[in-house]
Amino acid sequence: MCGIVGYTGKRNVTNVVMVGLERLEYRGYDSCGIATVNGGLKTRKTAGRLQQLKDILARDPLDGTAGIGHTRWATHGTVTDENAHPFTDSARRIALVHNGIIENYRELRARLKKSGHRFLSDTDTEVIVHLVASFYRQDLAAAIRRAAALLKGSFSLAIIAEREPGRVYAVKLGSPLVIGRGRDEHIVASDAPALVGIARRMLPLQDGELAILERDRVTIQDFKGRKVERPFVKLELKQKAISRGRYPHFMRKEIFEQPAVIRENIARRFTRPGISLDPEFLFYPDEIEKVERIVIQACGTSWHAGLVGRYFFEKLCRIPVSVEVSSELRTSEFVYDGRTMMLAISQSGETADTLAALREASLREIRSLAVLNTRRSSIDREADSSVYIHAGPEIGVASTKAYTAQLFTLLGLALYFARVRGTLPDSELRAIAGHCRKLPAQLAKVLRLDRRIKDVAARLSFAHDFIFLGRGINYPTALEGALKLKEIAYVHATGHPAGEMKHGPISLITDNVPVIGIAPRDRVYDRMVANLAEAKARNGRIICVGTEGDRDLAELAETVLPIPAVPEYLSPLLAVIPLQLLAYHVAVLRGCDVDKPRNLAKSVTVE
Ligand code: G6P
Numbered sequence: 001m002c003g004i005v006g007y008t009g010k011r012n013v014t015n016v017v018m019v020g021l022e023r024l025e026y027r028g029y030d031s032c033g034i035a036t037v038n039g040g041l042k043t044r045k046t047a048g049r050l051q052q053l054k055d056i057l058a059r060d061p062l063d064g065t066a067g068i069g070h071t072r073w074a075t076h077g078t079v080t081d082e083n084a085h086p087f088t089d090s091a092r093r094i095a096l097v098h099n100g101i102i103e104n105y106r107e108l109r110a111r112l113k114k115s116g117h118r119f120l121s122d123t124d125t126e127v128i129v130h131l132v133a134s135f136y137r138q139d140l141a142a143a144i145r146r147a148a149a150l151l152k153g154s155f156s157l158a159i160i161a162e163r164e165p166g167r168v169y170a171v172k173l174g175s176p177l178v179i180g181r182g183r184d185e186h187i188v189a190s191d192a193p194a195l196v197g198i199a200r201r202m203l204p205l206q207d208g209e210l211a212i213l214e215r216d217r218v219t220i221q222d223f224k225g226r227k228v229e230r231p232f233v234k235l236e237l238k239q240k241a242i243s244r245g246r247y248p249h250f251m252r253k254e255i256f257e258q259p260a261v262i263r264e265n266i267a268r269r270f271t272r273p274g275i276s277l278d279p280e281f282l283f284y285p286d287e288i289e290k291v292e293r294i295v296i297q298a299c300g301t302s303w304h305a306g307l308v309g310r311y312f313f314e315k316l317c318r319i320p321v322s323v324e325v326s327s328e329l330r331t332s333e334f335v336y337d338g339r340t341m342m343l344a345i346s347q348s349g350e351t352a353d354t355l356a357a358l359r360e361a362s363l364r365e366i367r368s369l370a371v372l373n374t375r376r377s378s379i380d381r382e383a384d385s386s387v388y389i390h391a392g393p394e395i396g397v398a399s400t401k402a403y404t405a406q407l408f409t410l411l412g413l414a415l416y417f418a419r420v421r422g423t424l425p426d427s428e429l430r431a432i433a434g435h436c437r438k439l440p441a442q443l444a445k446v447l448r449l450d451r452r453i454k455d456v457a458a459r460l461s462f463a464h465d466f467i468f469l470g471r472g473i474n475y476p477t478a479l480e481g482a483l484k485l486k487e488i489a490y491v492h493a494t495g496h497p498a499g500e501m502k503h504g505p506i507s508l509i510t511d512n513v514p515v516i517g518i519a520p521r522d523r524v525y526d527r528m529v530a531n532l533a534e535a536k537a538r539n540g541r542i543i544c545v546g547t548e549g550d551r552d553l554a555e556l557a558e559t560v561l562p563i564p565a566v567p568e569y570l571s572p573l574l575a576v577i578p579l580q581l582l583a584y585h586v587a588v589l590r591g592c593d594v595d596k597p598r599n600l601a602k603s604v605t606v607e
Helices: 013-027 050-059 105-114 126-135 140-150 250-256 258-269 285-290 300-317 352-363 378-382 401-421 426-437 439-447 450-460 472-489 498-503 525-537 551-556 568-589
Strands: 003-009 031-038 040-047 066-072 094-102 153-161 164-173 178-182 185-189 201-204 209-213 218-222 293-298 321-325 340-346 367-372 385-388 465-470 492-497 514-519 541-547 559-563
Touching: 003 013, 003 094, 003 153, 003 164, 013 031, 013 050, 013 066, 013 185, 031 050, 031 094, 031 153, 031 164, 040 050, 040 094, 066 094, 066 153, 066 164, 094 126, 105 126, 126 140, 126 153, 140 153, 140 164, 140 209, 164 185, 185 209, 250 258, 250 568, 258 401, 258 439, 285 401, 293 300, 293 352, 300 321, 300 340, 300 401, 300 472, 300 568, 340 352, 340 401, 352 367, 352 378, 367 378, 367 401, 385 401, 401 426, 401 568, 426 439, 426 568, 439 568, 450 541, 450 559, 450 568, 465 472, 465 498, 465 525, 472 492, 472 514, 472 568, 492 498, 498 525, 514 525, 514 568, 525 541, 525 551, 541 551, 541 568, 559 568
Parallel strands: 293 321, 293 340, 340 367, 367 385, 465 492, 465 514, 514 541, 541 559
Antiparallel strands: 003 066, 003 185, 031 040, 031 066, 094 153, 153 164, 164 209, 178 185, 178 201, 209 218
């Protein structure tokens, strides 16, 4: 949460920082600000979106030799101009932006106040700039190191100083930071998209490191001042992947990218013969054979993917699986031991609770595997081994293409495990691969429902509450459909296992509460239909995602959104698409900011 950028080089500093912030806006967007050094330190900051900052800069421009910027997701202190970053010390010698949380800020603030420091905001961040200033004589790096030693919590920082006009200091402990190298210029940011167009090579900072960026070089040291040498690697990200193109929203672009993403994954996984994982998958066959239990942990949409993943592993590998929300798992009794394998799922690879639960696992010598979209992320480094979902950058805050890519990757993993454990004959693997190869065309077909779903959205936009029902492997689909609607359209929606309806949710059903049933022809179809009939008998308006040509469902439901007939294990990949589009259209009709929903951020790096 929060995006930070720092730049030093030959270009217009303000422009580079502003473009970087725009690309990081998905990390938080309630306030923003920029500081440059040009003779003295100059700052502009405001509550509100980047457009407001742009307006301020148009009236009151800034330039300089080095600059830093910030886009905020508020934790400590409400959304005001004063609480926006950057912060400066009282003498305005240093300016600083921060991503993370300083847990001991109250005591530090009290101590600094006693020695005469004046605070202008309610944030935890402001203590950092005063602390650094209190140690700063000649050597800023030394002052930063001394301050870092006193800070508890997580912090990524970008710092500039009046006396060091061509330098940006970058510090990482917890929240992500990556350095980019261009020709005669360097940039540092919370995430790689901010580097595109400037850098050809990149270097993720590691926890406990301090980097000093100058136009022509970067020096890195640890918090003890010892020099760190690590090579830059090629920045693979391309401009096209991070722009909206012809789409009005990133979310829409990402929904429509799903056939291509799954095609890419099929090409990577179904090599002949068998199933391939990424080279970063480092488990030996005997380790896989020994696994007695799997605990999957994740947050949000990734957690829903984990719930589907459980079916894959239980069905194909006969391994018992539990699926936990990371924030709950990490504070639980954590009764797992070395016979368990942990599977962490995260699009960003930076979710603080998922990372913390992973660390709990490594303390207990539990082997861990991460399913990730982002290479070299914190979770990638922490896990024993990783498998990537190859979805490309996902920028819309509501996850869509990463979800289906996670499902596909979990299926691939379960197939791999099943092969190693001898629970999947060749013939069955071949049949599954055959079904998977049809998926891109089938996904494209479901996406062609777009216009119809838009009409359904218009018909349902009166409703303030929605109930989503699913069973078995599509119970998580119901949860995901409800989450999408809540996230981006601000409509109250709940997802339930249809069998639980009679234990509570049925009392909510009226003709004002649409019931969205996920009812493909599968093992639990008859029960699902019976539950939907019960809802209809209570005046519920039934909208279904069902298998093409299902006449029975057509009789029951006001609308059926058809998906092609596929084996049960593939149905969640198709059934979620109409629900993504439904949420999208309801949100657009309600005038919501689809890509930047209220109060949310894409990468949740605080606990
Ligand atoms: C936030 C995002 C969700 C995402 C969740 C977990 O809540 O808005 O889209 O599913 O974090 O993120 P991760 O990066 O760990 O998958």
